[in-house]
Amino acid sequence: MSNDEIHNNLIRKLQEEHAFWSYEETGINNISDDSLIAKVLLHLDIDDVILLFKIYPGNKIQRVWKEQMLAQEPLYHGLNRLYAFLLFNIKHPDRYIRDFKNKRYKSVICKA
Secondary structure, three states: OOOOHHHHHHHHHHHHHHOOOOOOOOHHHHHHHHHHHHHHHHHHHHHHHHHHHOOHHHHHHHHHHHHHHHHHHOOHHHHHHHHHHHHHOOOHHHHHHHHHHHHHHHHHHHHO
16 A cells, blocks of 8 residues: 555545544645644554554654654543553553653753
């Protein structure tokens, strides 16, 4: 399966899940890579998430995960633990998530 076929298949599956409810129909095909990655991480199953690694580098997927999902901790805590351990080979997901949250809170407090 080519990268374009994987990309189009993921978009089709996201449409079936109504993940693009806020998008205009014409804008769905012009979705950014970061938005596509975030939507797949949130709405599709693990097999589809693994397909992301065939079309995007792992560090890009991890960056999007940190910015869009881990930053919203504890909303997606279960998914964050799963992805940390399964996809990003983080040995101690709970410690990693806690440290990420603490670092983020410190940066927000220091800016205030």
